[in-house]
Structures are given as structure tokens and as C-alpha cells.
Amino acid sequence: MYVLYTIVASLVAFFVLKWMKKRRYCTDLKRLDGKTVLITGGCSGVGKETAVALAMRGARVVIACRDPDKAEKAVREIKFRSRSLLVVHMELDLANLRSVRDFCETFLRQEKRLDVLVNNAAMPGVLDWTEDGFSMCFGVNHLGHFLLTDLLLGRLKECAPSRVVTLTCSSYKYQKLDFQDLNYNLLPFFTYCRSKLANVYFSHQLGRLTQGKGVTSYAVHPGFVQSGWTCHYSVLFRVLMRVVMWMFFVPCEAGAQTVVHCAVSDHAAKMGGGYFVDCRAAALRPFARDAGVAKKLWEASERLVKLS
Numbered sequence: 001m002y003v004l005y006t007i008v009a010s011l012v013a014f015f016v017l018k019w020m021k022k023r024r025y026c027t028d029l030k031r032l033d034g035k036t037v038l039i040t041g042g043c044s045g046v047g048k049e050t051a052v053a054l055a056m057r058g059a060r061v062v063i064a065c066r067d068p069d070k071a072e073k074a075v076r077e078i079k080f081r082s083r084s085l086l087v088v089h090m091e092l093d094l095a096n097l098r099s100v101r102d103f104c105e106t107f108l109r110q111e112k113r114l115d116v117l118v119n120n121a122a123m124p125g126v127l128d129w130t131e132d133g134f135s136m137c138f139g140v141n142h143l144g145h146f147l148l149t150d151l152l153l154g155r156l157k158e159c160a161p162s163r164v165v166t167l168t169c170s171s172y173k174y175q176k177l178d179f180q181d182l183n184y185n186l187l188p189f190f191t192y193c194r195s196k197l198a199n200v201y202f203s204h205q206l207g208r209l210t211q212g213k214g215v216t217s218y219a220v221h222p223g224f225v226q227s228g229w230t231c232h233y234s235v236l237f238r239v240l241m242r243v244v245m246w247m248f249f250v251p252c253e254a255g256a257q258t259v260v261h262c263a264v265s266d267h268a269a270k271m272g273g274g275y276f277v278d279c280r281a282a283a284l285r286p287f288a289r290d291a292g293v294a295k296k297l298w299e300a301s302e303r304l305v306k307l308s
């Protein structure tokens with residue numbers, strides 16, 4: 001009897017986990033021939049899978065990464081898996097605003113088009129500082145991408161209709177922004193949540209500012225994904241997370257689906273941007289939709305990256 005209970009309980013657990021990990025796949029088969037896509041952090045995790053999927057659809061894919069050797073290896077893999085030769089890498093360190101400016105200069109000189117910008121790269125909750133003295137999460141996840149998008153916006157408008165897809169996380173809801181302390185760097189998980197909330201405000205404000213100009217802005221939660229973000233933590237944490245990830249998290253390919261959906265789907269474009277989860281528009285907590293806070297963050301970010 002005991003054996004029977006164990007088997008039934010295991011089967012139930014197996015199907016519950018399978019159901020929990022079920023993800024929608026992007027069903028829009030639109031091709032991107034002649035279009036150029038830029039993906040930050042495209043050398044691993046969700047970014048790399050997004051690069052494979054978009055290269056398969058014929059896009060020229062530029063992955064922007066900080067480690068040239070890793071990027072070179074990723075380019076070879078993306079080319080091989082997508083059967084496309086239109087994949088290149090360029091060096092970008094989002095933790096250094098000088099590097100972001102240099103990257104944009106080179107990109108605008110070398111690339112004629114920019115049809116889709118995927119702001120994917122991110123640091124998980126770590127207590128560190130960027131070259132410019134910002135907390136690592138806020139600096140890389142928000143400010144680096146803010147400056148990058150701003151400097152490339154002209155090209156996105158020239159290539160309209162174009163799209164900006166910014167990766168956020170559903171954990172945005174656990175924190176609020178403190179404008180007295182945007183550089184908050186106290187509890188690792190909360191620094192991450194705040195940076196991901198900043199991504200939501202950024203994406204919405206970008207959508208408002210580019211309304212009617214042919215650029216659509218999407219914020220995407222990719223789901224919880226079996227990627228390499230744990231490499232920033234201790235061995236013990238990595239081992240524990242491996243088990244948790246195996247049980248509850250989805251493969252990177254599944255995590256990339258909502259990003260791909262927002263990058264290509266006509267249906268998503270008709271909705272005019274917004275927050276997307278599992279290839280569908282999703283509701284945000286009311287405080288994250290506050291246009292006043294989004295505008296205030298935009299203006300503060302302009303000052304911090306010295307755009308105004």
C-alpha cells in the first residue's frame with residue numbers, strides 16, 4: 001500500500017510540475033529578412049535563444065556582449081543552430097557608460113538599420129558598483145539600457161515600424177522606487193527587483209514618448225528560466241538552485257518565446273506595446289503603471305547618464 005501511495009504521489013507531483021512549467025510558444029511565423037536586431041547579453045541564456053530564433057527568421061542579428069571570447073563562441077553556436085551567417089557580435093559593457101557611448105557610435109557607423117532592440121542583459125541581485133559609481137543592478141539593468149536606447153532611438157525611428165523589447169521580471173512588484181535612493185544597494189534581491197521595476201517604468205515611458213512615431217515598446221517577463229544567472233553566487237547556492245531550477249524553471253528556449261513574440265508578432269504590434277508574459281499581454285500592478293513616476297524616473301535617468 002505504501003508503495004502505491006508513493007507512486008501515485010510521484011505521478012501527481014510530476015504532472016503538477018509539468019503543468020506549472022507549461023509555456024506558450026510564439027506561433028507567429030513572420031520572417032525578418034532585411035531587418036536588423038540588436039540583443040544585449042545575447043551570448044547566453046534567454047538572449048542567446050532569442051538570437052537563434054530571430055536569426056532563423058532571416059534577421060541580421062547583432063549580439064552586444066562584454067566578453068569578446070564568449071561572444072565569439074556564441075556567434076558560432078547561433079550561426080550553426082539558426083543556419084544563418086548573418087550573426088555578428090560587438091563589444092558592450094553596460095556597467096560602463098563610456099562603453100555604451102562608444103558602442104552606439106560604432107553601431108550607428110557600421111549598421112544601416114535597427115528594427116528591433118532587445119534590452120535583455122542583466123545582473124541578478126549582487127551588491128557591487130559600476131564603473132560610474134551606480135549600484136550594479138540599477139546601473140546595468142536600467143541606466144545602461146536607458147542610455148543605449150536613447151542613443152539608438154534616432155535609428156529606430158528612421159527604420160519605423162520598429163520595436164524595443166525590454167526584459168523585466170514579475171518580481172518588480174516586490175519593491176517600489178525610492179527617488180531619494182535610486183542607487184539602493186542593501187539587500188541583493190531587492191536591488192534586482194527595483195531595477196526590474198525601473199525597466200517597467202522605462203518601457204512604458206518610452207512607449208508614451210514614441211507614440212505615433214512608429215516605435216513600439218514592450219516589457220517582457222520571460223518566466224523563470226534555467227539560465228546561467230546563478231554563476232554570480234556561491235557554489236552551495238548554485239547547487240541548491242540547480243535542483244529548484246530543474247523542478248520549477250523552464251528551459252531558455254521557452255523563456256525566449258515571449259521576447260520573440262513581441263519582436264515579430266503583428267498582433268502584439270496592434271496592441272501598441274505594454275507588459276507581456278507567456279506570449280500574452282498581462283496586467284501590471286497599478287503602482288507600476290503610474291505615468292508620473294515613469295516620467296520622473298526618465299528625467300532622473302537623463303540627469304544621471306548626463307543626457308540633459
Ligand SMILES: NC(=O)c1ccc[n+]([C@@H]2O[C@H](COP(=O)([O-])OP(=O)(O)OC[C@H]3O[C@@H](n4cnc5c(N)ncnc54)[C@H](OP(=O)(O)O)[C@@H]3O)[C@@H](O)[C@H]2O)c1
Pocket residue numbers: 040041042043044045046047064065066067070092093094095096119120121122123140167168169170221222223224225226227228229230
Ligand atoms: N532567468 C530567469 O529566471 C529570469 C526571470 C525573470 C526575468 N529574467 C530577465 O531575463 C533577462 C535574461 O536573463 P537570463 O536569465 O538569460 O540571464 P543570464 O543567463 O545571466 O544572462 C544575462 C546576460 O547579461 C549579460 N550581462 C551582464 N552584465 C553585463 C554588462 N555589464 N554588460 C553587458 N552584458 C552584461 C551577461 O553577460 P556575461 O555572460 O558576460 O555575464 C549575460 O549574457 C534578464 O533581463 C533577466 O533579468 C530572467
